[in-house]
Amino acid sequence: MSTFQAPKGTYDLIPPDSARFLAVREAIAAPLRTSGYGYIETPGFENVELFARGVGESTDIVTKEMFTLTTKGGSELALRPEGTASVLRSALEHNLHKQGNLPVKLWYSGSYYRYERPQKGRYRHFSQVGAEAIGAQDPALDAELVILADQAYRSLGLRRFRILLNSLGDKECRPVYRAALQDFLRGLDLDEETLRRAEINPLRVLDDKRQDVQKQLTGAPLLRDYLCDGCKAYHEEVRELLTAAGVAFEDDPRLVRGLDYYTRTTFEFVHDGLGSQSAVGGGGRYDGLSEMIGGPALPSVGWALGVDRTVLALEAEGVELELPAATSVFAVPLGEEARRVLFATVSELRRGGVAADFAYGGKGLKAAMKAANRSGARYTLVAGERDLAEGVVQLKDMESGEQSPIALDAVVAELRGRLG
Numbered sequence: 001m002s003t004f005q006a007p008k009g010t011y012d013l014i015p016p017d018s019a020r021f022l023a024v025r026e027a028i029a030a031p032l033r034t035s036g037y038g039y040i041e042t043p044g045f046e047n048v049e050l051f052a053r054g055v056g057e058s059t060d061i062v063t064k065e066m067f068t069l070t071t072k073g074g075s076e077l078a079l080r081p082e083g084t085a086s087v088l089r090s091a092l093e094h095n096l097h098k099q100g101n102l103p104v105k106l107w108y109s110g111s112y113y114r115y116e117r118p119q120k121g122r123y124r125h126f127s128q129v130g131a132e133a134i135g136a137q138d139p140a141l142d143a144e145l146v147i148l149a150d151q152a153y154r155s156l157g158l159r160r161f162r163i164l165l166n167s168l169g170d171k172e173c174r175p176v177y178r179a180a181l182q183d184f185l186r187g188l189d190l191d192e193e194t195l196r197r198a199e200i201n202p203l204r205v206l207d208d209k210r211q212d213v214q215k216q217l218t219g220a221p222l223l224r225d226y227l228c229d230g231c232k233a234y235h236e237e238v239r240e241l242l243t244a245a246g247v248a249f250e251d252d253p254r255l256v257r258g259l260d261y262y263t264r265t266t267f268e269f270v271h272d273g274l275g276s277q278s279a280v281g282g283g284g285r286y287d288g289l290s291e292m293i294g295g296p297a298l299p300s301v302g303w304a305l306g307v308d309r310t311v312l313a314l315e316a317e318g319v320e321l322e323l324p325a326a327t328s329v330f331a332v333p334l335g336e337e338a339r340r341v342l343f344a345t346v347s348e349l350r351r352g353g354v355a356a357d358f359a360y361g362g363k364g365l366k367a368a369m370k371a372a373n374r375s376g377a378r379y380t381l382v383a384g385e386r387d388l389a390e391g392v393v394q395l396k397d398m399e400s401g402e403q404s405p406i407a408l409d410a411v412v413a414e415l416r417g418r419l420g
């Protein structure tokens, strides 16, 4: 072991588990790629102010969880804690919204950083795949995003997840609700910090995980009783579109995102096998965010799904992903001449789309066969001087154990045929 270890709250992704991680990322992205979303990649860090405004000064992410740094030049930066603010910043910077084609639909995938108390499913470095649809207010767009996330989870074989859905209202009806909620909260027996939160960001109090707080919230006013006609109709349309698409969801009138620029549709994907880190993904509409970061009014909607927790959810359900074989054919040369010949064969197999590997390091037969076994290859090619003199290699089926000589010039075609 080296003197160093991965920093607290982080972990290394190493084979073979890393293959599962990649497959999850790919499976989440797949439905987006075929639904008009273009890939966007933004820097791993941004001006700290972007997140302060774009995530919200009163959120845990900004007050407690940001990794910030000052550059030698004096710029205040932060490692990105989430994707939406960066993606919107980039879309505005490059005028993607002015190209006459709204909504601008983008997807992304990458590392995110939050200074959290590490525990299972909660890390300081984690991975998300996200999607944002910028510049349109259309219930079908909100529904599309929920449907695509559902499709992604189902394609992975996940079953025990639930979709929670709510509407947060808009700038017409939410302030009325906010005031009513505040009135209610002021009458409760809450600690000082929570009371302060009730003044700045009362909706967030609904999200408090503590039981003694939750108990007092039983009779709290609910947003759905305050929605204006526009918000009600919009939400009803989203619900109908999801139902028509066969996507099951649960109405959760307590589901919130505490910031003013989050509007109307909000949703979360939870998995029941994950204990307290049950959210595998979340998202919603953020009609006011663009203006918060200096842009024009651009109603938008998006989500981010956590790759780490999705992998844990698959484990919790005992789902084994069908991963493509890392190595289908493993070549074992015995001697110098065979080394050159089989090396060329392996290169040719690879060019022909067959996953192939080679016993490097001048191993003897025994060690090389052990390596072949460990590689998981379906077939092994073995050749020594005598085989080459006869123009053949030995082809061993690692499942049946059968071995037979194959003409050297036919081996690639033979293997491609057998592997389909």
Ligand code: ATP
Binding pocket: 082, 114, 116, 121, 122, 123, 124, 125, 126, 127, 128, 277, 278, 279, 280, 281, 282, 283, 304, 305, 306, 307, 308, 309, 310
């Ligand atoms: P939580 O309530 O669990 O803290 P969150 O509301 O902070 O989640 P979002 O900001 O909505 O999470 O991020 C979307 C998804 O990213 C989450 O549903 C989760 O799967 C994942 N995620 C968020 N924070 C972490 C973390 N620290 N470690 C691993 N995954 C995370």
Ligand code: MG
Binding pocket: 060
């Ligand atoms: Mg969090």
